[in-house]
Amino acid sequence: MGGNAVTTSIAISSLSKVFRKEKKIITALSGFELEVREGEFVCLLGPSGCGKTTVLRIVAGLEEKTSGTVKLQGREITSSGSDRGMVFQEFALFPWRTVRKNIEFGLEVKAVPEEKRAVISKKYIDLVGLHGFEDSHPRELSGGMKQRVGIARALANNPKVLLMDEPFGSLDAQTRNLMQKELLRIWSATGKTILFVTHSVDEAVFLADRIVVMTARPGKVREIIPVDLPRPRERTSREFIGVRGKVLAELDEEFEKARAKELSHD
Amino acid sequence: MAGIVRSAYQLVSSNWRKVALGLASTAVFLLIWWLYAAWLRADWPFHGTPSGAWEYVPYPLEVLDAFYLSFWSHPVSGLYMGEHIYASLKRFFMGFILAFALAVPVGLLMGRFWTADAAGKPIVELIRPIPPIAWIPIFLVLLGVIRGPIAIVFLGIFFPILLNVQFGARSVDPTLIDAARTLGARRLDIFLKVVLPFTVPYLMTGVTVGLGIGWMCIVAAEMLGAAGGGVGYFIFVTAGNSQFPYTYAGMLMIGILSILTTGVAGLVERRVSKWVGMR
Numbered sequence: 419m420g421g422n423a424v425t426t427s428i429a430i431s432s433l434s435k436v437f438r439k440e441k442k443i444i445t446a447l448s449g450f451e452l453e454v455r456e457g458e459f460v461c462l463l464g465p466s467g468c469g470k471t472t473v474l475r476i477v478a479g480l481e482e483k484t485s486g487t488v489k490l491q492g493r494e495i496t497s498s499g500s501d502r503g504m505v506f507q508e509f510a511l512f513p514w515r516t517v518r519k520n521i522e523f524g525l526e527v528k529a530v531p532e533e534k535r536a537v538i539s540k541k542y543i544d545l546v547g548l549h550g551f552e553d554s555h556p557r558e559l560s561g562g563m564k565q566r567v568g569i570a571r572a573l574a575n576n577p578k579v580l581l582m583d584e585p586f587g588s589l590d591a592q593t594r595n596l597m598q599k600e601l602l603r604i605w606s607a608t609g610k611t612i613l614f615v616t617h618s619v620d621e622a623v624f625l626a627d628r629i630v631v632m633t634a635r636p637g638k639v640r641e642i643i644p645v646d647l648p649r650p651r652e653r654t655s656r657e658f659i660g661v662r663g664k665v666l667a668e669l670d671e672e673f674e675k676a677r678a679k680e681l682s683h684d
Numbered sequence: 685m686a687g688i689v690r691s692a693y694q695l696v697s698s699n700w701r702k703v704a705l706g707l708a709s710t711a712v713f714l715l716i717w718w719l720y721a722a723w724l725r726a727d728w729p730f731h732g733t734p735s736g737a738w739e740y741v742p743y744p745l746e747v748l749d750a751f752y753l754s755f756w757s758h759p760v761s762g763l764y765m766g767e768h769i770y771a772s773l774k775r776f777f778m779g780f781i782l783a784f785a786l787a788v789p790v791g792l793l794m795g796r797f798w799t800a801d802a803a804g805k806p807i808v809e810l811i812r813p814i815p816p817i818a819w820i821p822i823f824l825v826l827l828g829v830i831r832g833p834i835a836i837v838f839l840g841i842f843f844p845i846l847l848n849v850q851f852g853a854r855s856v857d858p859t860l861i862d863a864a865r866t867l868g869a870r871r872l873d874i875f876l877k878v879v880l881p882f883t884v885p886y887l888m889t890g891v892t893v894g895l896g897i898g899w900m901c902i903v904a905a906e907m908l909g910a911a912g913g914g915v916g917y918f919i920f921v922t923a924g925n926s927q928f929p930y931t932y933a934g935m936l937m938i939g940i941l942s943i944l945t946t947g948v949a950g951l952v953e954r955r956v957s958k959w960v961g962m963r
Contacts, residue, residue, distance in 0.1 A: 480862050500868030510863035514881045523877070524867035575867060 426492070427579055427611040428454040428477060433486035434636075435472050446472045448636035450486070454579075459605060459612045461622035463669065464632030464640075465676050470615045472637070474581050477613065478504045490578060500524055503572030507584040509564040511556040517567050518543065518552040524575040542570040545604060562593040569604065579611040586621070598624055602649060619669060623662050624651055631668045634676035641668050714744050742929040750929035751936055760921055760930065763913040769937065771914040775830075776902055776945075779837025783894065787845035788887065794846075795853025796879060808846065816840045816897075817904045824908055833905035833914070840901035841894035845887065852886025853879055888953040895949055899942045915941070 435447040446469040454460050462470040475481040477488055479498035488495045490502065511520050521539045530538070543552055546566040556564055565585055572580055585601075586594045598621060605612060616622055622629045629643045643665055647657050724738035742750075750758070754765040763771075793800040794808075816839040823832040856879050864878050906916025915937050922930035 478862075478866050480865060498865040498868075500866075502866060504863070504866035506859055506863060508859055510857075510859040512860060512863075512878070512881075514884075523864070523869075526877070527864075527867060527869045527873045571863075571867065581866075 425456045426453050427456045427458070427490065428452070428613060429487075429489040429492075430473070430477070431487050433473070433476065433488060434484050435469065435476065435481070436484045445636040447638065449638045450632075451639055452630060452642075454611060454613060457609050457611055459625060459627045460614065461626035461629050462613065462615045462632060463617065463619065463622045463629055463665065464637060465634050465669065465672050466617060467635055467676075468632045468672070469635060469637030470632055471583055474504075474583050474613060474615050477579075478502050478581050480504075500528065500575040501578045503575055503577035503580050505565070505568045505572050505580065505582040505585045507587045509556070509561075509568050511564060511567055511571075513556055516553050516555055517548055517559070520556070520567055521571045521574050523571060528575075538574055539570075542574050545573070545607060546570040547600070560593070561589045562597055565589070565597060566600070569601070573604075573608060573610070577610070579613060582612060582614045584615055584617065587616070594621070599650070601625065619662055619665050620653065623647075623658060623665060624653065629665055631665060631672070634672050634679065640672060643668070717741075717744055739926065740928055742932060746929040747932040747936065750927075751933035754918075754930060754933055758930070760918050760927075761913060765915075765918070765933075765937065768913045768915050768918045768934075769941065771912045772902055772906065772916065772941070775833045775906075775914065776837055776898060776941075778834045779902075780841055780894070780898060782834070783838045783841035783845060784891070787842050787890070788849055791846045791849025791887075791890075792853050792875070792879065792883065795850040795883070796875070801850075808843070811839075812843045812847075816901045820905055820908055823905075829911045833902060833916075836901045836905040837898045840897040844893040844897060845890035848886045848890030848893070849883055852883035855886075856882045884956060888949070888956065891949050891953075892946060895945050896942060899938055899945070903938055 430450060430452045433447055433450040434445070436443060436445050438444070450469075450473060452460075452473075462473060464470050472481060476483045477490075477495065479495055479502065495502075512523065515523070518539050521542055522535045525535045525538060539552075543549060546569055548563065548566050548570065551559065551563065556567065559567070568585065569580075586597050589597060601612075602625065614622075614625060623645055626645050629645060631640045631643065632638065633640045643661070645661055647655075647661065651658055721738070721741045721743045724741055751765075754760065756764070760768070790800075790804065794804045795801070816836045819836060819839060820832070823835045826832070827835055860878055860882070861874055864874050869877065902914070903916035903919065906914035907920040915934055918937075919931050919934035922928070922934060
């Protein structure tokens with residue numbers, strides 16, 4: 419893709435986010451830096467409340483940053499747009515629309531003609547394995563199937579990046595493992611850049627090219643751990659467990675720091 | 685196959701049981717009514733109602749008879765029941781359409797924009813608790829006997845629709861709006877493709893409640909005078925003439941009209957929810 423030159427997809431520098439909750443001022447992010455390469459799969463990992471979802475929402479344009487710059491392919495992000503597809507933990511499907519109509523939402527908004535919409539939606543329905551469920555409503559689908567719709571809906575817009583906010587967080591363990599494999603298949607089929615938020619170390623090691631471990635609040639990058647294991651990865655292999663242990667150690671330290679901070683506040 | 689037959693049988697028999705229960709309770713109601721009317725007319729030594737109270741409670745069959753006659757051979761104020769119904773329906777739908785056309789956009793705006801809510805709230809909260817009937821004397825003078833009753837019906841229907849639409853628009857799941865935004869939707873798209881369909885079921889609840897209140901209002905409004913007749917007017921005039929079986933027949937007609945409009949609303953609701961894909 420794009421020759422041999424490695425190009426930057428998402429570039430985030432000295433990003434900070436401060437928000438006000440009643441009378442308290444909370445610094446969610448401070449000096450967050452990250453570059454994601456074109457076609458790369460990056461996982462954001464960190465203790466809860468570290469601001470990993472906030473990073474994703476700022477990149478999506480759903481939330482405003484306080485300072486810093488966020489660029490997509492060299493262009494500064496100012497608002498939400500269809501060049502960044504997002505997949506939500508709660509699926510966020512439109513309950514009154516069928517699977518097909520959910521997937522075509524972005525195309526409708528762009529006023530793509532109906533026949534062309536049908537062709538595109540069919541392509542992504544087949545890609546994510548929803549064949550036969552086109553005319554079902556979300557409430558008729560299991561959690562895993564719902565998230566397939568969520569992924570297809572985001573991809574139908576042909577975005578430059580896919581932002582995923584704990585997309586498998588509400589699925590049972592079995593479905594979760596299956597969906598991780600499915601996502602890797604979809605990723606290699608589409609070549610999309612993926613920025614993936616999770617709190618599961620196992621998930622991050624299974625999926626990512628690089629794992630970004632964040633510090634406790636205010637969130638910034640603590641360490642970036644490359645995962646140089648060939649895919650498909652074996653969760654029980656010695657190498658997998660090795661990387662897992664390394665990531666866990668980093669994360670544990672942040673957990674402790676967060677807890678100590680909490681206790682000193684009380 | 686046997687399972688399908690059995691469940692079909694159960695469906696039919698459960699519906700049959702419902703119908704049977706409804707008929708039975710209606711029969712009991714009519715029987716009590718009949719007994720009461722008979723009791724008022726009986727010449728008991730211990731009766732103690734020398735007044736003409738019996739006059740006000742006709743037998744059920746007398747009411748049915750009057751109901752029938754009012755259509756064909758017994759005009760009230762020179763108009764047959766059909767003409768009264770037409771006059772009432774016309775007012776009713778004028779009021780309904782006006783209320784619907786105004787309440788939906790105002791409700792959506794108040795539900796989505798805090799500025800609209802802040803500006804509209806005091807007026808709504810002030811006028812809403814006033815019974816529409818309280819406006820009758822003023823409206824009849826101000827708007828006359830034709831537009832007056834329409835305005836009363838309007839007031840009765842407007843607020844239930846407004847409040848339900850506002851509540852619906854306010855309840856839209858914010859992650860749905862986030863999702864729409866990341867799919868490239870702008871403000872107008874979000875309003876038309878997310879907020880509006882989300883609000884439809886709430887709107888239909890408002891319509892159903894509004895229809896019931898609307899019929900209460902029209903009877904009251906027409907009682908004070910209505911050009912071209914009306915069922916409420918029919919009730920008022922026949923009561924004044926001591927034609928009480930006809931008064932009850934008019935009341936029966938209101939019940940029937942209310943059931944019919946609610947039924948139509950139910951059909952529309954099913955169509956609309958199918959259209960927005962809710963079912």
